[in-house]
Amino acid sequence: MNRHVFDSLEMTGIRKSFPGVIANDDISFSIHSGEVVGLLGENGAGKSTLMNILYGLIQPDEGEIRLNQSPVNFASPRDARRHGIGMVHQHFMLIPTHTVAENIALSLDDAPFFDPVSVINDRLDVCSRAYGIHVDPKAFVWQLSAGERQRIEIVKALLGNARLLLLDEPTSVMTPDEINEFIGVLRAMTAAGIGIVFITHKLEEILSVASRITVLRKGRLAGTVRPASKDTNRSGDTAVHDGKNMETSSGHDEVDKAALARLMVGRELEQIIPGKSPPEDDILFEVENLTVMDDRGRTAVKNVGFTIRRGEILGVAGVSGNGQRELIESLAGMRSPESGTARLADRVLPLDAGARAIFESGVAHIPEERMRFGTVANMSIQENIILKAGHRAPFSRRGIISFSAAANRTTEIVNEYRVAATSIVAPMKNLSGGNIQKVIVGRELADHPALVLAAHPTYGVDIGAAEGIRSHLRECRDAGGAVFLVSEELEELFELADRIAVMESGRIVGIVDPRTSSFGEVGMMMAGAHIPGRAISSGDKP
Amino acid sequence: MFGFSVRIERCQPASTTLSIVIILSAMTIGLFSAAALFVFKGFSPLTIVSKILTGAFGSRFAWMETIAKAVPLGLVGIGLAVAFRGKFWNIGAEGQILLGAVAASGIALFAAPHLPDKAVLPMMLTAGFAAGAIWGVIPALLRTRFGVNEVVSTLMMNYVAAELVQYLVYGPWKGASQMGFPYSDEFVSSAVLPTFYGTRVAWPMLVIVIVAAFVTWFLITCTRWGFETRVIGENPEAARYAGISHARVTIILMIISGGLAGLAGVGEVSCIHQHLTTSAAISSGYGNTGIIVAMLGRLHPIGVLPAAIFLGGLLVGGDVLQTSFGMPFASVNLFTAVILLLLITGDVFLDHRFRIRRDCPASSTAVIAPSDSTCGGKMRN
Numbered sequence: 058m059n060r061h062v063f064d065s066l067e068m069t070g071i072r073k074s075f076p077g078v079i080a081n082d083d084i085s086f087s088i089h090s091g092e093v094v095g096l097l098g099e100n101g102a103g104k105s106t107l108m109n110i111l112y113g114l115i116q117p118d119e120g121e122i123r124l125n126q127s128p129v130n131f132a133s134p135r136d137a138r139r140h141g142i143g144m145v146h147q148h149f150m151l152i153p154t155h156t157v158a159e160n161i162a163l164s165l166d167d168a169p170f171f172d173p174v175s176v177i178n179d180r181l182d183v184c185s186r187a188y189g190i191h192v193d194p195k196a197f198v199w200q201l202s203a204g205e206r207q208r209i210e211i212v213k214a215l216l217g218n219a220r221l222l223l224l225d226e227p228t229s230v231m232t233p234d235e236i237n238e239f240i241g242v243l244r245a246m247t248a249a250g251i252g253i254v255f256i257t258h259k260l261e262e263i264l265s266v267a268s269r270i271t272v273l274r275k276g277r278l279a280g281t282v283r284p285a286s287k288d289t290n291r292s293g294d295t296a297v298h299d300g301k302n303m304e305t306s307s308g309h310d311e312v313d314k315a316a317l318a319r320l321m322v323g324r325e326l327e328q329i330i331p332g333k334s335p336p337e338d339d340i341l342f343e344v345e346n347l348t349v350m351d352d353r354g355r356t357a358v359k360n361v362g363f364t365i366r367r368g369e370i371l372g373v374a375g376v377s378g379n380g381q382r383e384l385i386e387s388l389a390g391m392r393s394p395e396s397g398t399a400r401l402a403d404r405v406l407p408l409d410a411g412a413r414a415i416f417e418s419g420v421a422h423i424p425e426e427r428m429r430f431g432t433v434a435n436m437s438i439q440e441n442i443i444l445k446a447g448h449r450a451p452f453s454r455r456g457i458i459s460f461s462a463a464a465n466r467t468t469e470i471v472n473e474y475r476v477a478a479t480s481i482v483a484p485m486k487n488l489s490g491g492n493i494q495k496v497i498v499g500r501e502l503a504d505h506p507a508l509v510l511a512a513h514p515t516y517g518v519d520i521g522a523a524e525g526i527r528s529h530l531r532e533c534r535d536a537g538g539a540v541f542l543v544s545e546e547l548e549e550l551f552e553l554a555d556r557i558a559v560m561e562s563g564r565i566v567g568i569v570d571p572r573t574s575s576f577g578e579v580g581m582m583m584a585g586a587h588i589p590g591r592a593i594s595s596g597d598k599p
Numbered sequence: 600m601f602g603f604s605v606r607i608e609r610c611q612p613a614s615t616t617l618s619i620v621i622i623l624s625a626m627t628i629g630l631f632s633a634a635a636l637f638v639f640k641g642f643s644p645l646t647i648v649s650k651i652l653t654g655a656f657g658s659r660f661a662w663m664e665t666i667a668k669a670v671p672l673g674l675v676g677i678g679l680a681v682a683f684r685g686k687f688w689n690i691g692a693e694g695q696i697l698l699g700a701v702a703a704s705g706i707a708l709f710a711a712p713h714l715p716d717k718a719v720l721p722m723m724l725t726a727g728f729a730a731g732a733i734w735g736v737i738p739a740l741l742r743t744r745f746g747v748n749e750v751v752s753t754l755m756m757n758y759v760a761a762e763l764v765q766y767l768v769y770g771p772w773k774g775a776s777q778m779g780f781p782y783s784d785e786f787v788s789s790a791v792l793p794t795f796y797g798t799r800v801a802w803p804m805l806v807i808v809i810v811a812a813f814v815t816w817f818l819i820t821c822t823r824w825g826f827e828t829r830v831i832g833e834n835p836e837a838a839r840y841a842g843i844s845h846a847r848v849t850i851i852l853m854i855i856s857g858g859l860a861g862l863a864g865v866g867e868v869s870c871i872h873q874h875l876t877t878s879a880a881i882s883s884g885y886g887n888t889g890i891i892v893a894m895l896g897r898l899h900p901i902g903v904l905p906a907a908i909f910l911g912g913l914l915v916g917g918d919v920l921q922t923s924f925g926m927p928f929a930s931v932n933l934f935t936a937v938i939l940l941l942l943i944t945g946d947v948f949l950d951h952r953f954r955i956r957r958d959c960p961a962s963s964t965a966v967i968a969p970s971d972s973t974c975g976g977k978m979r980n
Binding site for chain 2: 391431
């Protein structure tokens with residue numbers, strides 16, 4: 058096959074199971090030259106599995122892949138690349154201490170052994186003329202923003218002669234301005250006949266760029282649809298489906314955002330904003346002049362101050378990487394601040410004394426990455442329940458762990474949060490993401506903390522579990538606690554928070570009242586004052 | 600195009616049974632493949648293996664010799680199992696053994712005449728444990744205070760300990776009655792451990808190693824410290840999130856790990872040698888072989904006991920090879936090395952499965968090994 062020609066690619070009847078879960082069940086997918094196809098689904102819907110199969114990272118149990126009508130079998134990513142398939146991962150595979158040119162040279166199979174960088178510049182010129190992607194080959198990767206790094210990954214794939222690009226949540230790290238530029242690049246690439254698979258869970262974005270959208274739900278195909286306002290005469294209609302999923306093959310339904318959301322989650326999203334009890338007047342939690350460094354010693358949180366009243370949820374909005382993580386970690390005692398103080402009910406929190414001292418002061422912390430921080434995968438559920446409080450009564454006395462106390466607490470939490478587990482002594486890693494998060498939330502809220510620090514508490518959790526977690530946060534608020542909620546979901550913040558603080562470049566650039574603000578306004582603030590235009594996710598308040 | 604390809608994929612951890620099967624296969628395959636090298640010397644592998652096995656387990660005497668070596672290996676292995684569970688890579692058991700031996704010898708040589716007879720051995724054991732523990736805690740402090748890599752520091756401290764012993768036996772502690780040999784004076788009888796009649800097995804040490812295994816098992820499983828050790832070992836980030844004090848846990852862990860190695864040193868000088876001798880003669884490489892014992896025992900204190908007997912047997916069998924066939928004693932290292940490599944390789948089977956498939960469109964897929972998705976952990980709790 059000529060590697061420079063890409064006409065179409067079809068995946069039919071793809072099935073892949075992992076221990077305990079069927080990640081892909083009879084999924085069909087197709088893409089044609091010059092088309093952007095959205096691949097939409099919640100976390101755990103099977104998007105990544107499907108793309109990893111296409112990229113040769115994993116092998117399907119069943120199913121067929123046809124490239125330009127002929128069956129193919131990609132044994133490895135190298136194999137897939139030889140067939141003109143390129144992938145841009147969510148986490149960049151770049152070496153920060155090397156220059157852009159060196160990173161690109163590293164990825165090229167035909168770069169010369171000596172002075173590989175020499176071949177790069179000419180090719181970069183061609184690339185930037187063709188698609189309008191500009192990169193500075195001499196810049197060091199560590200100097201670049203996340204959006205710029207994304208661009209290098211795309212250039213790498215293009216220079217490797219990719220004619221079908223798989224982009225895994227490409228916009229999650231971009232500012233709204235970068236997103237607009239990126240969409241321009243997408244259009245230039247499709248005009249040149251490149252096919253693009255765009256993986257995302259953001260509805261607005263996919264509706265604006267994709268010609269067709271394949272929606273996955275719980276490992277199954279929920280449907281392939283077409284955005285409502287799109288030109289219907291694109292090449293996608295000529296798709297030949299010889300698989301079993303005929304319901305989606307002809308005359309794709311046209312959908313708007315609500316219909317797409319329904320397809321993704323399987324039911325109507327609740328649009329009701331529950332009544333919020335007004336917070337009390339006295340301030341429970343107060344942060345002043347907090348400055349925190351990130352892992353590389355750069356100032357990530359710059360002189361931040363805010364207050365939370367008793368019975369109030371303060372939401373924090375912002376594009377990820379603007380200091381939210383460092384802020385919450387420093388308040389949780391995991392990251393010593395450079396300066397600043399935090400007071401909880403008139404007592405100064407010992408921010409330098411470690412997470413246990415903060416926990417003992419009545420602060421709960423629902424961490425950002427539940428598998429990395431929140432749980433110990435190889436230990437039992439009950440041992441994970443006592444992860445934070447195992448050092449004190451009733452879970453240990455005179456240094457001996459009381460497994461009966463741990464079992465009681467675990468049973469309470471498993472029942473109250475409806476954790477689907479075979480046994481409380483089963484290893485944590487046997488649970489699904491949503492159930493793991495229930496265990497964490499249950500553990501953190503069990504001792505009625507005065508302050509709850511919650512980072513993306515519903516991220517990647519199925520919709521039922523997410524609703525449960527939100528209502529538990531509301532209960533904390535209604536019981537007179539303070540909740541500090543960092544989330545990327547504006548809907549969630551508008552639904553839950555009494556006030557929303559917007560973080561940008563390590564600063565709180567403003568605090569708005571969700572009853573009088575809009576997604577648009579918050580989106581503008583997230584983008585920073587110097588960036589004109591609205592965030593792509595902007596829209597009216599639900 | 601129509602060849603075969605083997606793919607390795609992750610699957611759920613297999614059962615304890617499979618874990619044991621892997622250990623036994625590593626031991627068997629290791630024994631025979633190392634023995635196969637002796638074909639070049641004109642011996643059949645079967646002869647070699649059977650010679651080792653009868654030499655190690657073929658008679659009461661052989662058994663007793665094996666146990667005499669299994670006791671220090673067990674003590675060291677239990678200690679290392681604890682350290683490795685907390686992800687503290689203690690490569691310094693050799694040095695900790697030596698320090699235990701030095702402290703016990705100090706008591707035996709200088710304090711024993713002034714102490715009641717019954718107090719001498721308990722004093723030696725206590726001092727040996729304490730000295731090994733101190734030697735182990737130093738790298739723990741270096742790591743928790745200054746971030747010094749413990750692999751380097753524990754390894755380097757082995758040399759310091761060895762030179763200390765050499766200095767003592769060639770210098771100030773050199774025995775007047777030893778006719779110029781680098782030994783200290785013989786211990787007084789109150790400082791010599793009692794043995795089973797006609798053997799070199801000190802029964803108090805045998806009791807200590809068995810008790811140590813069970814006590815350590817309890818500590819790891821049921822105490823707050825053991826819980827925190829396992830959290831640190833399994834997920835250090837979660838430990839930081841939970842506010843577990845890395846320093847505190849690591850120091851206790853090295854007190855136990857170093858202390859048990861120190862006890863092994865006491866046993867060696869007080870029973871086997873009955874004087875302080877050169878560093879190589881005291882430790883006989885137990886500190887390093889102990890690493891294999893700990894791994895073979897799957898880092899479980901009870902699992903370490905049979906592992907220690909197996910490796911003890913291998914050492915005794917190696918002696919027999921030396922005397923019967925004139926092999927260098929170092930050939931034993933060949934066996935232990937091959938077994939350790941196989942064991943580490945075999946771990947892949949625990950949580951991976953191998954799929955062999957033909958590289959053609961109509962691919963047939965065969966799945967080998969663990970298809971049952973039982974989750975037995977790794978025989979750890």
